[in-house]
Amino acid sequence: MSQTHPGSVYLCLHGHFYQPPREDPFTHILPIESDAAPFKNFNEKITAECYRPNAEAGNFAAISFDLGPTLAAWLEQTHPDVYRLILDSDRQHYQRYGVGNAMAQAYNHTILPLANARDKRTQILWGLQDFAHRFGHPAHGMWLAETAIDLESLDIMADQGITYTILAPWQVATPIDPTEPYLVQLPSGRTMTVFFYNAPLSGGVSFDGNLTSNADVFASTHLPAQVVQEKQRAGEAQMLLIATDGELYGHHKPWRDKFLSYLIRHGAPEHGFEICTPERFMLMHPAQKEVQLKVPSAWSCGHGVARWSTGCSCTEGDSRWKEPLREALNRLEERADRVFEQRAGAALHDPWGARDAYLSLRNGWISEEHFWKQYGRQQPSAEDMHHTRLLLEAQYYIQCSFTSCGFFFEDLDRIEPRNCIAFARRAISLIWEATGIDLQQEFVSDLRQTKSWRSGVTGAYLYRQLPVVSAWKLPALQ
Numbered sequence: 433m434s435q436t437h438p439g440s441v442y443l444c445l446h447g448h449f450y451q452p453p454r455e456d457p458f459t460h461i462l463p464i465e466s467d468a469a470p471f472k473n474f475n476e477k478i479t480a481e482c483y484r485p486n487a488e489a490g491n492f493a494a495i496s497f498d499l500g501p502t503l504a505a506w507l508e509q510t511h512p513d514v515y516r517l518i519l520d521s522d523r524q525h526y527q528r529y530g531v532g533n534a535m536a537q538a539y540n541h542t543i544l545p546l547a548n549a550r551d552k553r554t555q556i557l558w559g560l561q562d563f564a565h566r567f568g569h570p571a572h573g574m575w576l577a578e579t580a581i582d583l584e585s586l587d588i589m590a591d592q593g594i595t596y597t598i599l600a601p602w603q604v605a606t607p608i609d610p611t612e613p614y615l616v617q618l619p620s621g622r623t624m625t626v627f628f629y630n631a632p633l634s635g636g637v638s639f640d641g642n643l644t645s646n647a648d649v650f651a652s653t654h655l656p657a658q659v660v661q662e663k664q665r666a667g668e669a670q671m672l673l674i675a676t677d678g679e680l681y682g683h684h685k686p687w688r689d690k691f692l693s694y695l696i697r698h699g700a701p702e703h704g705f706e707i708c709t710p711e712r713f714m715l716m717h718p719a720q721k722e723v724q725l726k727v728p729s730a731w732s733c734g735h736g737v738a739r740w741s742t743g744c745s746c747t748e749g750d751s752r753w754k755e756p757l758r759e760a761l762n763r764l765e766e767r768a769d770r771v772f773e774q775r776a777g778a779a780l781h782d783p784w785g786a787r788d789a790y791l792s793l794r795n796g797w798i799s800e801e802h803f804w805k806q807y808g809r810q811q812p813s814a815e816d817m818h819h820t821r822l823l824l825e826a827q828y829y830i831q832c833s834f835t836s837c838g839f840f841f842e843d844l845d846r847i848e849p850r851n852c853i854a855f856a857r858r859a860i861s862l863i864w865e866a867t868g869i870d871l872q873q874e875f876v877s878d879l880r881q882t883k884s885w886r887s888g889v890t891g892a893y894l895y896r897q898l899p900v901v902s903a904w905k906l907p908a909l910q
Contacts, residue, residue: 440669440670440706441659441664441669441670441671441672441704441705441706442669442670442671442672442705442706442707442708442713443655443671443672443674443700443705443706443707443708444495444496444627444671444672444673444674444707444708444709444710444713445494445495445496445674445676445692445695445696445707446495446496446497446498446535446598446629446673446674446675446676446710447486447495447496447497447498447676447677447678447680447681448497448498448575448675448676448677448678449483449497449498449499449500449503449677449678449679450498450499450500450502450503450537450541450677450678451474451475451478451500451502451503451506452502452541452835452837452848452851453502453832453835453851453855454473454474454475454847454851456854456899457829457832457854457855457857457858458858458861458899458901462475475503475506475510476510477683478679478683479507479510479511479514481682481683481686482678482679482681482682482683482689483507483511483514483518484511484514485682485689486678486681486682486689486692486693487514487517487518487521488514488517489689489693490521490693491681491689491692491693491696492517492518492521492522492533493520493521493524493525493533494533494696494697494707495533495692495696495709496533496534496535496573496709496710497518497521497533497534497535497678498534498535498536498537498573498574498575499518499534499537499566500537500541501537501539501558501559501562501563502540502541504562504566508566519566519567519568521533521534522534522567523567523568525709526569529709529712529715530715531572531709531711531712531715532567532569532571532572532711533709533711533712534563534567534571535571535573535574535575535597535598536559536560536562536563536571536573536574536575536594537559537563537574537575537576537577538555538556538559538574538575538576538577539554539555539556539558539559539562539791539831540555540558540831540832540834540835541577541835541836541837542555542577542831542834542835542836543577543578543580543730543737543740543741543834543836543839544556544576544577544580544581544582544585545580545581545582545585545727545728545736545737546580546728546737546740546741546758546834547834549584549588550784551765551831551834552584552585552588553588553788554787554788554831555831556574556585556588556589556592556594557592557788558788558791558831559571559574560574560592560593560594561791561792561797562791565792565795565797570593571593571594572593572594572595572596572711573594573595573596573597573598573710573711574589574594574597575597575598576597577836578730578731578732578733578737578740578836578840579597579598579599579600579603579730579731580728580729580730580731580737580740580836581597581599581603581725581727581728581729581730582727582728583616583618583619583725583727584619586616586618586624587618587619587620587622589624590618590620590622590623590624591620591622594624595624595625595711595714596613596624596625596626596627596710596711596714597624597625597626597627598626598627598628598629598673598675598710599626599627599628599629599725599731600628600629600631600729600730600731601628601629601630601631602631602726602729602734603628603725603726603729603730603731604628604723604724604725604726605723605724605725605726606723606724608628608723609660609663609670610628610629610630610631610673611630611658611659611660611663611670611671611672612670612671612717612719612721613625613626613627613710613713613714613717613718613719614626614628614719614721614722614723615719615720615721615722615723616722616723616724616725617722625714625718625719626719626723626725627671627673627710627713628673629673629674629675630658630672630673630674632657632658633654633655633658633672633674634673634674634675634676636654637674637676637680638676638677638680641685644685644688644691645691646691647691647694647695647698647699647700648694648698648699648702648703650691650695650699651695651699651700651702651703651705652699652703655672655700655703655705656703658672659672669713669716669717671708671710671713672705673710732746732840733746734746739751739754739839739840740754740758740836740839740840741754741755741758741839742754742755743755747840747841747842748842749842749843749885749886750885751842752885753843753844753882753883753884753885753891754839754882756878756879756881756882756891757838757839757844757849757852757879757882757891758839759878759881760875760878760879760881760882760891761833761834761852761856763874763875763878764830764833764856764859764860764871764874764875764878765830765833767871767874768826768827768830768859768863768871771823771863771867771869771871772787772823772826772827775819775820775823775866775867776820776823776824778809778812778816778820779808779809779812779813779816779817779819779820780807780808780809780820781807781808781809782807785807786803786807786824787824787827789803789806789807790824790827790828791828793824794824794825794828804817819866819867820866822862822863822865822866823862823863823866823867825862826858826859826860826862826863826866827859829855829856829858829859829862830855830856830859832852832855832858833852833853833855833856833859834852835848835851835852835855838851838852843884843885843886843887844882844883844884844885844889844891844894845884845886845887845889845894849891849894850894850898853879853891853894853895853898854898856875857872857895857898857901860872860875861901864907870907872907872909873907873909875895876892876895876896876909877892878891879891879892879894879895880892896909
């Protein structure tokens with residue numbers, strides 16, 4: 433268990449490990465990605481360069497990390513040895529300190545402030561269900577996509593047992609000392625502990641290759657520059673938190689897995705820094721001060737969350753394509769939700785509660801019998817049950833269509849927006865199969881309003897370029 437060390441300076445390194453789903457939603461096959469050569473796709477390339485070497489070196493056991501559900505599922509299927517090593521890292525930390533070092537993640541990497549309350553709840557619950565199944569204990573921390581926050585999301589997290597998250601220092605409305613955690617008062621009266629990462633160190637590690645070329649120099653020169661000397665003289669504990677994409681360590685920056693390994697075992701400890709994780713620090717030094725947040729806000733957008741909604745100057749070129757794409761997806765979801773409530777209600781007494789539990793059914797973590805006993809109406813017909821499963825699967829793909837990377841980059845004519853459109857088409861197909869209701873025509877019409885500033889193609893064109901679907905699964909486009 434953790435012991436308090438007054439005046440200690442702790443170093444926490446958090447890695448956000450995530451890959452979006454890249455598989456075709458109809459065939460579930462990952463396409464060949466030529467840019468990843470000599471590997472078949474980027475998942476394989478990043479595993480070889482980052483996930484495997486860091487797992488085999490034991491780096492996951494020392495750092496704080498979140499493992500995105502879509503990445504975890506892919507690793508479990510294709511590289512189970514790497515997957516087990518990562519899960520074992522959290523178990524080792526739990527056995528040593530009484531708390532894990534893995535954080536959950538909102539399931540589809542959705543920008544939660546842009547989601548409605550019902551979707552926020554589903555995303556958070558699915559993320560927690562996935563975490564508990566994989567790691568064997570409830571999550572107490574949750575990483576939010578792009579650290580995008582609003583108070584409603586934090587309140588739902590707190591209601592589900594989440595006690596802390598990590599944010600950027602510019603997401604606050606009042607001055608802070610980033611070497612300590614803070615409490616955020618939530619509308620319900622609950623609180624959330626927030627850690628703020630050290631901006632100079634996190635930015636330097638992410639973007640300055642020279643900064644991470646020598647772990648001893650980093651620990652002897654750059655870390656001490658961020659220590660608050662007054663707190664150290666007063667015997668107050670403090671933590672320097674470095675948060676980055678986990679793929680930095682070996683993929684984005686070759687050999688940085690070696691830097692990380694040496695830093696946590698030698699560089700930092702030999703220069704007076706104790707390696708720590710947020711929940712362990714909370715046990716020793718609970719947050720005492722309150723802070724107000726800027727909401728909505730995120731770590732990679734200086735305009736609230738406009739990067740994923742209306743577009744902004746955080747990406748190059750003309751980002752006005754983002755707003756009509758989001759509107760098209762929102763309008764599709766509204767229509768799909770009405771169908772779901774009306775048609776699934778024939779078999780489910782609580783359709784939205786059933787959706788919240790659907791991930792566990794879909795992945796085989798609970799039985800059909802258990803699911804229908806809890807959410808089904810008395811004696812639904814076999815036909816109603818079949819159609820309801822199709823509608824629940826459509827809801828799953830509607831959630832996939834809001835994956836943040838579809839809006840993160842500079843242009844519509846990229847694989848990420850294409851994938852979001854493909855997920856939407858899968859949902860449309862399932863709804864058509866279950867009910868005969870055609871949501872395709874209006875969605876494609878909406879997609880005509882979104883246009884690539886580079887190639888000039890519209891979202892409707894990208895939709896039509898997707899692989900042909902059997903006629904019985906989708907009506908013909910007009």
